[in-house]
Amino acid sequence: MNHRKRRLLTAGITAVGVGAALGIALLISSTQQEDGNGQTSRQETVAERGRTVMPFDLEATTHHFTPTKTGGVQDVVADQPDDATQVNLIRTHLQQEAKAFSQGDFGDPAQIHGDSMPGLAELEDGYKRIEVRYRERADGATLTYTTEEPVLVDALHDWFEAQLSDHGDHAESGH
Structure with missing residues (x-):
C-alpha cells in the first residue's frame, strides 16, 4: 500500500472513531439532560415508575437516606407533617416493603x-443477614437496615446512593 492510500485509510479510520465517540457522548448526555424543572430524563423515568409502585405522592413527600456503620436508615416523610393521607400511605407502603425486604423481595425498587x-x-x-425494622414517626415512617457484614453495609450504601441520585428532588441525604 502506498503512502497516500495509507494516509487516507488512517484518516478514514480516525474520522469513524471520532464520530463514534461523539455519538456515544451525545447519547449519554441526552439521557442526563435536565428538563425545565432541573430533573434529568432518568429522574423523570424513575418518578413515573415510582408512581406505579409507591402509593404516596412523590411531590408531597421526601425520602431521606442516612448511611450508618451497620447499614442505614431510610425515612419517608410527608412534606406537610399534618397531611394524614400521605402519612398513612407512607406507613402502609413501608410496612409492606419491610416485610418484602425481610423475605428477599426487592421487586419494587427493581421495578x-x-x-x-x-x-x-x-x-x-444476603437478605437473610440483614435486619429490616419498621418504625412509625409523626410525619411518616422509617426503615432501619442493620447487618454485621461489611459487604452488605457497602451494598446498602450503594443502594441508598442510587436512590438519592434517581429520586433527585424527592430525596435527601441524611449525612
Missing part, C-alpha cells in the same frame, strides 16, 4: 430503578 441498580443483587443474595 422503579432497574434490575442492575447498584447494591440490589447483593441485598437480594
Whole structure:
C-alpha cells in the first residue's frame, strides 16, 4: 500500500472513531439532560415508575437516606407533617416493603430503578443477614437496615446512593 492510500485509510479510520465517540457522548448526555424543572430524563423515568409502585405522592413527600456503620436508615416523610393521607400511605407502603425486604423481595425498587441498580443483587443474595425494622414517626415512617457484614453495609450504601441520585428532588441525604 502506498503512502497516500495509507494516509487516507488512517484518516478514514480516525474520522469513524471520532464520530463514534461523539455519538456515544451525545447519547449519554441526552439521557442526563435536565428538563425545565432541573430533573434529568432518568429522574423523570424513575418518578413515573415510582408512581406505579409507591402509593404516596412523590411531590408531597421526601425520602431521606442516612448511611450508618451497620447499614442505614431510610425515612419517608410527608412534606406537610399534618397531611394524614400521605402519612398513612407512607406507613402502609413501608410496612409492606419491610416485610418484602425481610423475605428477599426487592421487586419494587427493581421495578422503579432497574434490575442492575447498584447494591440490589447483593441485598437480594444476603437478605437473610440483614435486619429490616419498621418504625412509625409523626410525619411518616422509617426503615432501619442493620447487618454485621461489611459487604452488605457497602451494598446498602450503594443502594441508598442510587436512590438519592434517581429520586433527585424527592430525596435527601441524611449525612
